[in-house]
Amino acid sequence: MPDMETLLEQAFTEIPFDESGRHLLEAEAVTGCVLKGDEVTVTLKLPDDEPLRRKISGMVEERCGSIPGIKTVSIKMADGASAAALAKGSTAVPEKGSADPAASQPGPHGSQPHEPQRPTSNIYLDNYDAVIAIASGKGGVGKSTVAVNVAVTLVKMGHTVSLFDSDIYGPSLPIMLGLRNTRPKIDGNSIEPIRKYGLDVLSLGNLVEEAAATIWRGPMVHQVIEQMLRDTNWPGGDFMVIDLPPGTGDAQLTMSQLCDVAGAVIVSTPQDVALLDAIKGVSMFQKVDIPIIGLVENMSSFICPHCSQETPIFSKGNAQKAAGQYNIPFLGRIPIELAIREGSDNGVPVSTLDEDSTAAQAFRSITETMLRELEALG
Ligand SMILES: Nc1ncnc2c1ncn2[C@@H]1O[C@H](COP(=O)(O)OP(=O)(O)OP(=O)(O)O)[C@@H](O)[C@H]1O
Ligand SMILES: [Mg+2]
Numbered sequence: 001m002p003d004m005e006t007l008l009e010q011a012f013t014e015i016p017f018d019e020s021g022r023h024l025l026e027a028e029a030v031t032g033c034v035l036k037g038d039e040v041t042v043t044l045k046l047p048d049d050e051p052l053r054r055k056i057s058g059m060v061e062e063r064c065g066s067i068p069g070i071k072t073v074s075i076k077m078a079d080g081a082s083a084a085a086l087a088k089g090s091t092a093v094p095e096k097g098s099a100d101p102a103a104s105q106p107g108p109h110g111s112q113p114h115e116p117q118r119p120t121s122n123i124y125l126d127n128y129d130a131v132i133a134i135a136s137g138k139g140g141v142g143k144s145t146v147a148v149n150v151a152v153t154l155v156k157m158g159h160t161v162s163l164f165d166s167d168i169y170g171p172s173l174p175i176m177l178g179l180r181n182t183r184p185k186i187d188g189n190s191i192e193p194i195r196k197y198g199l200d201v202l203s204l205g206n207l208v209e210e211a212a213a214t215i216w217r218g219p220m221v222h223q224v225i226e227q228m229l230r231d232t233n234w235p236g237g238d239f240m241v242i243d244l245p246p247g248t249g250d251a252q253l254t255m256s257q258l259c260d261v262a263g264a265v266i267v268s269t270p271q272d273v274a275l276l277d278a279i280k281g282v283s284m285f286q287k288v289d290i291p292i293i294g295l296v297e298n299m300s301s302f303i304c305p306h307c308s309q310e311t312p313i314f315s316k317g318n319a320q321k322a323a324g325q326y327n328i329p330f331l332g333r334i335p336i337e338l339a340i341r342e343g344s345d346n347g348v349p350v351s352t353l354d355e356d357s358t359a360a361q362a363f364r365s366i367t368e369t370m371l372r373e374l375e376a377l378g
Contacts, residue, residue: 004069008033008040011063015056029056031078031223034208038071040064045078053077123258124229127236128162130262130374132293133255135285137277139246142298142334143267144172145344147243149351149363150265150370155198156351157367160237162193165203166255167245168224174205178347182206184232191232197352202232221250229258248284256288263293263377265331265370270297270318278319279326293373294329295319296366302336303358310335329373332366334359 002010009025017027024030024044032043042060046053057075064073125131134147144167151163165173174180177196184206185192191207193200204224234240242261245251255261264285268278282292297319301312313336323330334340337359343350350359 004035004067007067008035008064011067012060015059015063017056024056024060031220032076033220036209038069039074040070040072041074041076043076043078048079124226125234125240125259127234128240129238131240131242131259132370132374133242133244133252133261133264133285133290134267135244135252135264135281136246136267136274137248137279137281137284138268138274141246141267141269141274141278142296143246144176144243145340145349146265146267146296146298146334146363146366147241148173148176148344148349149359150367151199151239151241152197152349152351153360153363153367154239154241156355156364159239160235161198161239161241162200162234162237163241163243164228164234165201165205165243166225166228166251167243168204168221168251169245171203171205172344173201173203173243175347176344176349177201179203179206180347189231191228193232193234197349200235200237202228204228222254225251225254226258248281252281252284253288256285256290261290263291263374265293265296266328267296267298268319268322269299270312270314270316272318274314275318275322279322282326282328291377292328293370293377294331295323296331297333299336300333305338329369331369331373332362334362334366 012024012030013026015024016022017024017029029045030042031045032041034041042064044053044056044060046056060075061073064070132150134143134150136143144165147163151161154161163173165171167173174182177199179194179196179201182194184194184202191202193202194206195201207228240259242255242259244255264281266278266281266285268274278295282295285292297316299314300319301310301314301316303310316333319333320330322328335358337350339353339357340350340359343353343359350357351363354360355364
């Protein structure tokens with residue numbers, strides 16, 4: 001039995017958008033699809049043509065409603081939505097003026113069917129001295145842990161820092177910062193970042209309900225990230241740290257296109273498989289002209305909290321070797337420590353606690369090296 005995401009995608013591909021034969025996905029007419037229990041909310045971006053809107057909405061209702069397991073289908077129009085609607089669980093993208101790439105009508109017949117409409121200039125977050133992306137090709141290697149602790153360390157050094165969670169598939173910053181169920185203030189279409197540990201933070205996890213299973217396609221990823229960049233009242237300052245999802249996909253491309261990223265920090269564990277993915281990440285950033293600030297080796301070795309003996313579980317040192325091979329600065333290593341994992345799960349990053357702990361020192365040393373390398377990039 002195919003999963004619900006596949007069934008919904010299939011339903012959208014069975015609904016014709018126009019006479020040229022394009023279906024709803026090819027026409028990029030579905031900008032949001034949120035599944036909660038047996039209820040699905042579909043956001044549609046359709047031309048301002050009332051009969052067409054009624055016809056397509058009816059078909060979506062009927063086709064999605066016939067999927068076993070779906071009892072209620074709610075339809076929203078993207079142009080009638082607001083940031084407040086997003087906070088209630090909609091993935092709709094408010095459309096503002098003609099400069100908004102997401103607001104443009106679907107491209108002419110024959111254009112790339114799944115390519116989102118994208119801007120040609122970098123426009124967001126230009127009120128920060130440096131936008132730093134924390135990335136890796138592989139999942140679960142510690143990107144979010146590094147992003148949070150580096151951001152907190154920068155604050156401790158006296159910088160003004162914001163932190164943006166661009167992982168819209170699995171946003172983890174709300175948990176790591178103790179901001180579960182915390183909602184930002186929303187005034188009309190403007191979202192105020194949440195203040196925590198001296199940071200200005202926003203994550204999609206603070207806008208949609210945690211339990212909402214969210215289905216995103218490439219163009220939607222672009223639109224949701226753009227909305228969070230555009231509609232958030234980012235205060236500006238010294239650094240914007242961006243926590244990226246794993247891989248080299250849409251979120252990475254979107255960030256490179258929508259902001260002037262000063263550089264990327266690549267996180268890897270020392271195993272070969274992780275390093276292979278890290279190198280893929282490096283070449284992806286190089287292709288989109290984002291400089292690599294350096295490589296961090298996370299989970300280098302395990303230090304026993306009882307006897308202090310060090311065990312190199314994942315062959316400590318491999319990331320440093322790889323950095324040398326590929327001519328990338330090595331920023332330092334972080335041991336596997338219970339305190340780091342507990343800090344993440346409890347919403348109290350280890351760097352906010354004892355500054356003399358091994359973990360906090362490791363993050364401090366990495367942050368200092370990162371700043372030196374960033375400066376060297378000019
Ligand atoms: N050095 C470390 N010591 C102990 N636990 C760690 C360490 N680094 C990360 N972890 C734990 O590993 C898990 C994965 O870390 P994290 O969420 O930061 O990875 P990620 O790369 O952001 O994952 P994803 O790809 O899902 O976004 C978390 O539970 C985190 O607390
Ligand atoms: Mg993460």
